Amino acid sequence: MKAIAVFPQQKQIRLIDHPAPALASPTDVKLRIIEVGVCGTDKEICAFEYGTPPPGEDHLVIGHESLGEVVEIGPGVKRVKRGDLVVPMVRRPCPHKECLACQEGRQDFCYTNDFTERGIKERHGFMTEFVVDDERYMNVVPAELRDVGVLVEPLTIAEKAITQIWQVQQRLPWACPLEPGKPAGYCHRAVVLGAGPVGLLGAMALTVSGFETYVYSREERPNPKADLVESFGAKYISSTTTPVEQLAGQIGNIDVVYEAVGASSLAFAVIEQLGMNAIFVFTGVPGRKAPIEVDTDRLMRNLVLKNQVLFGSVNASREAFEAAINDLGIFMKRWPKAVRGLITGRFAMDAYSDLLLGKAGGIKNVITISH
């Protein structure tokens, strides 16, 4: 079967012929992959800055944002059936008994770093025709979400972050006063850094949760991303016209920052704009650049005197996948055009080099593997 793979030692990306997988255990499920999204992590792997082939192999089949259809199930499978649309999870647990997280199925919090990730770390990914994996990693997507189901995985990043924001903020009186019909976050303001797919999906999720949501990104308005942001009820602020120092002045007390841009200099500048009792979540993985200057006294003073929390979040649990599927359904009811607008283009497998080597623009590009 066809697969898109990187060969790190040879520094090559190729469309290869790869052995088709077969069911190996009673709880295995075989998927026919329909679509795979291309993300920044894939591009980094293709720039040979990240990503590791399975042990003993010279290549890694990439791709971790996917939508597939169940075509075969083992005799012990209970959670899915043939014909179901599913989005598989990315991370697989480490084998160590002392890893409390992996032992509990929370490999997104693995302690040992010996987890594997499909399409990223030591396990082949989904940019291929067929995939086999255990049913416990499958998340069923309703048929009506078929044309946007590939957005589930990037949305899980926001879902995990938002769950943690609520958990952490429970330590203080942060819950908005109950108002019938108003979503939980209605009394708070959230800023999303970055208008890429992770940022825009995060902005939609924050908006659905009731936060007054602002997307802060470079491009000046008017531009298509600003229009998209405003079409789902969030506000767009350009860093070209509103420098970081003016952000809090323009918005008011910034309660939440959801960082989805991977640029540490911008992120640390925005930390200075955080309000009282605010929380900041990093989701981007910056490349290693030269060190920058940060006013650490000011940062530390604010963290203490304003009760602020900064935290990082990676990967996602089953609950985050379920929340993403649920939210995507809500987004599609409210803003079908905006959600579809996140997918810039669909391409055949042989367009891989333009998509992965950075020439293709837009928001989310998708590789269609089968129909």
Ligand code: BGC
């Ligand atoms: C993926 C995560 C993964 C992370 C780090 C992201 O692009 O969505 O599943 O854990 O990269 O490898």
